[in-house]
Amino acid sequence: MTWFVDYRLNSSVSVADRAFSYGDGVFETIRVIPQCFFQLNDHLSRMYRGLTKLGMPLSFEQKQNLTRFLHDTVLPFIDRESVVKIIVSRGEGGRGYLPPNDSNHTIVIGILTAPDYQTIRKSGVSLSISPVPVNKNRFLAGIKHLNRLENIVAKRFLLSPDFEAIMLSSDQRVIECIQSNLFWFKSGILYTPALSEAGVQGTFRQAILKEQTAYVVQIGNFGLSEVKSADEVFISNSLMGIVPVTAVGGLSLPIGIHTRKLQKLMQSKDVHAVL
Structure with missing residues (x-):
């Protein structure tokens, strides 16, 4: 280093x-x-x-x-x-x-x-549900401040084979994962949690929402049941890109065509950035 x-x-x-x-x-x-x-x-x-x-x-x-x-x-x-x-x-x-x-x-x-994320981009990962809540605070929401104790404690509770964990607010709203933002598809609509009161507004999350034009997007307050009933789920951040999710809290999910389509889209943007 x-x-x-x-x-x-x-x-x-x-x-x-x-x-x-x-x-x-x-x-x-x-x-x-x-x-x-x-x-x-x-x-x-x-x-x-x-x-x-x-x-x-x-x-x-x-x-x-x-x-x-x-x-x-x-x-x-x-x-x-x-x-x-x-x-x-x-x-x-x-x-x-x-x-x-x-x-x-x-x-x-x-x-x-x-870190090398190539394998999980192809094979996907499983998510658990973190027992550590995300505190709502509109004064700090969205930014990457240096106070990351919630994430550190949540990481300590994360057990293999789960790669990530979904973090909820105290009122049981889905916010994000420990180190990534969360998306899912249901009936061809792309969903992601609102981050106006908690969570980090990821730059790659922003890029996905900006670059994709094929899907209607719903940003709002959602419960865990809505994620578990999704057709496809994926996570993202600026280092890992888009990573498919194959299980949420023990419930298996397929790697779907919409997730793969967005992967290809964002990878093409990487190539453009290099050129």
Whole structure:
């Protein structure tokens, strides 16, 4: 792994940084191959929205510096498919929970080995139902903030052979999976949960909704029974792409033609991005 802290080769951050003390910041994980970031603008846009929502926006000059560094310094390091992780915190300062008036951002960028999802894209995965609820909070919904304890605890409950688990809100609404967004088909209609009060608005989720034009889409509040009665189910994130689901809570499901069709569509967008 290669790490940069405030644009210098380094792997150390101050223990007084608010990311360490309070999880006061946001992060993005971006798929990258030699000479190409995937969905870079979407990732940066979500990160900037998150920072603004937390009251610590980056200036125009800071955004320019970050983008320039990613292209001029980080990209030349990439010699195979990798993951670039960007963490931006409020930096040091403030008293207790009260943040400083002016943020002294810490910007951490890492280059990590990419996980291999090729097998599960073909064969599919099974999902369990997590006992860990997702808290509703409209002030934090949608963004990838650094407070991921719900996901960490949910991951501890995840047992083999299940690859992922569906996470519900306290009122039993389907929100997302531990590390991915959730979709399903019923009678040719594409469904996915609304994320206005909880969950992460995935960049790949956004891309699917934008790029596909063959299906009517329903975004709303759904219960687990609606997922279990689906014709097809799949999960997605920016690293794994679209992965079919073959079982939900022990109930078997087929890998359907609609899921395969969307896989091919999004893979064709990958090829276009490389070209």
